[in-house]
Amino acid sequence: MMTPEQLIMTSLALPLLAVGLVFLFGKIPNLRDGCSIVVSVLLFGVTCQLAQLVFNGERPELVIGEMIPGFKIRFLIEPLGMIFALVASGLWILTTIYAIGYMRGHHEKNQTRFFACFAAAIFAALSAAYAANLLTLFVAYEVMTISTYPLVTHNGDEEAKRGGRVYLGILISTSIAFFLFAIVWTGHIAGTLDFVPGGILQQPFAEGKISPAGLAALLALFTFGIGKAALMPFHRWLPAAMVAPTPVSALLHAVAVVKVGVFSILKVVIYVFGIDLIRETNLTGSLSDVGISDWLCYLAAASILLASLVAMTKDNLKARLAYSTISQLAYITLGALLASESSVIGGGMHIVMHAVGKITLFFCAGAIYVGAHKKNISDMRGLGRAMPLTFAAFLVASISIIGLPPGGGSWSKWFLAVGCVESGQAWLMGALMISSLLNIAYLVPIPIRAFMTPKGEEPQKWHEAPMMCVVPLCITAVGSVVLMFFADSIYRVLLQIV
């Protein structure tokens, strides 16, 4: 049995080991891909062990050392991070299996680079999940940006290059110009960068080291600086990243990358500001009651609606899913910024629910592409008969994303709605409701049309994608329903943090 410290170390080392093995066996595809799968299963095992500890109230810690004089790279696992790590590592197994099927079925080049970068991105996701301070989080965040860039530009054509440029440009610029600035500013005011329950800014605020306006500015810097949360107007990178192969879109742009973004925002809200500070601080004193996060909440709500509307106009399936992701991420950001207990719990829970649901949708999109070479929704009429499993999974996952029972998403949306009321912004609930309706409008017709419309002209060409693609998507689809019944345990775990 390993000590908690060793467990953390192992769980961080395993993805790196995978990077090494993938490069080492780059010439022998079967061995290379075998290694990926074995390592991912091992990693999930280790993460589960850690989760057991964390959910029982322990807080395992690992200090790597000083990266910059006075600032340490340190990991400390708390429940929110643990949940995120579980989701990322668990879905990594499925994605790896799926990716092997997809990449081979598609005869992609540079598969070695692909799998290596993939493992590196998982490493970054886990580091971010375990980060004990803002510096560690930032380092992990940037490592993730860099390691996913080659994945986005994987195809190497002009379109991929353009997509990569937007991706890197927005993520790096926002992170350096805003996020880094906000971190250093926080350090300057608070004297520490550690994540502390209750926040580290309360004390300096009470001492008058920062004004309410300053606090509001700092919060805005964090919110925009964490560009991976794809809050409008810094959302363009996400559709741009859709030029990547579908497994990348699935794991990274539905799970790891974007979830690192919203996860970071939640962390900042809970452990740097402290939800009390955000909820109780007014910009203008007693006269009118303008909270420091209010305008950001409105922006998030607008982002939810706008992204949904844009999604409706997209015919390309992946683009539609990308805008749907932007919209769903804004739910989580909104939950964080509302800074009430329920909204934060709802945000945290939505990380899980949305991850499982959205990865299913992307898997389906990939499977459709592999099986039928269709990218556009308008071409998918009647496909459902040839690919029943895929479209069934699509339907189930859509229900979860929309927030209808029996999808897991119904719980997280419920908590978010309650959060709106708790923090006195009940009318924002309206935005959530309208958006859910929009979700129905842009997601449900896809499987419906695929099943209902009579067959097209060339049915013989269509068939289900290879088993390695179909099995993972079925598992995740089932998962998104099963989560409905585990929402209670997630709730109880998350209750520890607020």
Next chain:
Amino acid sequence: MMEFIVIPILALLFATAITVAVIRNLWAAVMFTGIYSFLGASWMLILDAPDVAFTEAAVGAGVSTILMLATLSLVPRSSRKRGSISNSDFETKDPPRRRVISSLLVVIGTGAMLIYGTLDMPLFGSADAAIQTYPAPSFIEKSQTEMGEHGLPNVVTAVLASYRGYDTLGETAVIFTAGIAVLLILRKNKASDEIGAGQSEVTS
């Protein structure tokens, strides 16, 4: 008495400098530079610095003038102007007006700043200037006692060889560097060299 010698020298120095600035013929400019160095050397002699004066006369007025004349006479005709050496090759063009004005502004600014700085300087020749009182005992006394039997009567030489010997070593290194440099620059590439001078190859 001294003024009678100094004033003409200074006047001449100044006149020479101005002449060099305005004259267009390069041969003449070089000769006037030599004269300038020579006049400077004379003044140094009056200022109690015979060693420097002689070095300046030899190096500044002598060697450097010769080098410049040699440079001027090394005139490999350009392909465009093949033919006899015409005197016009050695006429410089007047700088454009804008450059003259901006240069003058820079120079006047710099000069004014320096003059501002001199306002705090000890007066010429004053004995209580820091430079004359510090360090005590002075180099002159010190060199005599410390050097013992080796005490050179010429304190400049003594200091050069002892206290500031490493400046002298550095000075030798400078000359040596310049020597290598000139060799490197002027040495023709041998036929055995794989790469040519690559005059025609322009990488930018």
Next chain:
Amino acid sequence: MIEQLIQFLDVVSKSPHLPVLLIAIPLVAAPLLILIGNRKLVQILSLIVAWVVFGISVAMLGRVLATGAFEYQLGGWPSPYGIVYRVDHFNAFVMLFVSALGALVLTYSPPSVAAEIPRSKHYLFYPSYLLCMTGLLGMCVTGDLFNVFVFLEISSLSSYALISLGKTRRAPLASLQYLILGTIGATFFLLGIGLLYQITGTLNMADIAEKLAASDAKRAELVAFAFMTVGLFIKMAVFPLHTWLPNAYTYAPSVVTTFIAATSTKVSVYAFVRMVYTIYTPKFAFETLPLDRAMVVLALIGIFVASIAAIYQTNVKRLLAYSSVAQIGYMLLGIGLATEAGVAAGVVHMFNHAFIKGGLFMVVGCFALRIGSVRLEDWRGAASVMPMTCFAWAVGGLGLIGVPMTAGFVSKWMLLTATMDAGNLTVAMLMLISSLLAVVYVWKVVEAIYFSEPSEKVKAAKEAPLTMLIPTYVVIGATVVFGCWTVYSAEIAQLAAKALLNASGVVQ
């Protein structure tokens, strides 16, 4: 960890003559090498000399870390009569990276030199290189102001010669342009020394500092300061006195560019810091004179203008040259803060940037050797034939941008923290935004080499030789190592900053 190293170095560094050996060995070796004249032998011997010099620097740093600053009186003459070499944390640190890069670049050089410099000149090239390194080290080690001038000239003259060796006819012209500006700078510096000498009667830096504190010749002090500053700013290539640098870096042979870009401007920055913090006081420089504001403005304008200029370059050497001008701005920003954190940030950026820029120019040298061009359009698609070289560029480029886990991030972080602690939020913000420009010019190259169809020249090329790749990877690797582990970079820089500020009477 640090104690063990100190113990080891303590044994090595017992010799009291280390500071003079540092200068004397290469200075004596250079003429001997020319007498030897054999191309291969000269190459090997100069390599040995360079590594010995590096060893001495390491030993000196070890000694400083163990026992603090120490002095060496040349010829046994004490100050103010004789010349004194003084080694403290700051210059030991600067000498360490100057000699390290000097040795590494020399190790890397043979194939590149063979390709770019005529064979018959090799036996002159290596001694010139050693002399240039000696000059730079001499400027650091000496505690005598006039001696600084002498060494400045040694390094300058040899760099003029080295730059003029470039293949194209523009190299001599670039060299002459540098010579003219450089000589103006050096003469200004000499003038400043003269004024200081006249009001203090001494040339020893510590001595001058003492006398200046008591002196009331404020106007002369100020003018001396101004002239020395302008002189050094020219050598540092501070905007707008940087005009010599892009041409010089572009047209010099790759090895020369690498060495000069990595070390030369940093040593001038060193001299400037010495002047401000050891000879004068930061109080004088930043309160009596508003030099800090002027420096912030110059630095920021310089960073923006040079970075934008870099974006538009199609010649990679010139691109990096403009980037160098911009990076000097960051060092100035840190130094101008006059706080311990600020100076430490400036100093550590000297160190980090030396490695980053050195590494990147080494990569350029590899490309120049195999592709025969430094134009970006000829590098297109190089990743397919030169994967190792291209990867080195990517890593070095990330360092230049300042991505976490590279040395550039450490400097950026420290600089930002220091600026913020000094209460200058606007400057901190502008600094961050300016650093985004680096993303554009670095990534322009990354895209070209990784995601383009190979150009004709690339198709004929092959991977750079190992003798060049290994030193390149050592330097590039160092940028990553010093990005994650800062015991020997940032922590020494902090010690140096502390010592400097304590010496100049700034209460912390």
Next chain:
Amino acid sequence: MTPETFFGLFNYWIVICLMMTGFYIVISSGNLIKTVIGLNIFQTSVFLLYITMGKLTDPVKRVTAPILEGGHGDSHGDHSAHGEHVAQVSFEEHASEQLHDAVKHAHADLSEAGHGGAEHAHEVAEVLYSNPLPSVLMLTAIVVGIATTALALALIVRIREDYGTIEEDEILELDKELQ
């Protein structure tokens, strides 16, 4: 400003004017050789400034170059002919200067214990020396200067070989044509 200060600083100002003339030539000239000439004059003037600083004058005592006169040590028999010559020259210079000063201050000078008059000038046993250090420094600087000049000229020869001209604007024009 008193006339005394004015005359005391006058020498420096002259040197500064010379220096600035040199500097002007450097920055205004488009001809490479002319630029080098300018550098030469600029540097020479800086040497003059140093030397001016080192000079010592004294109303009474004799001031000479820092070359010790005979009888001072017992072991200077082997000094060079060059040194001897210099010593003599400066001695003569300063003898005349001394005479002049002595006359000027003859009646005002009370510190010489009642002695007055021109004839006493020769009785002053003590000799003052100008500061040798500026000379030492400038010897080094002159050598540095000539090294720079030589290097610059070598570069100019190369440039003229390559471009056929030494006018800066023509060279830039030629480079532009090629691009």
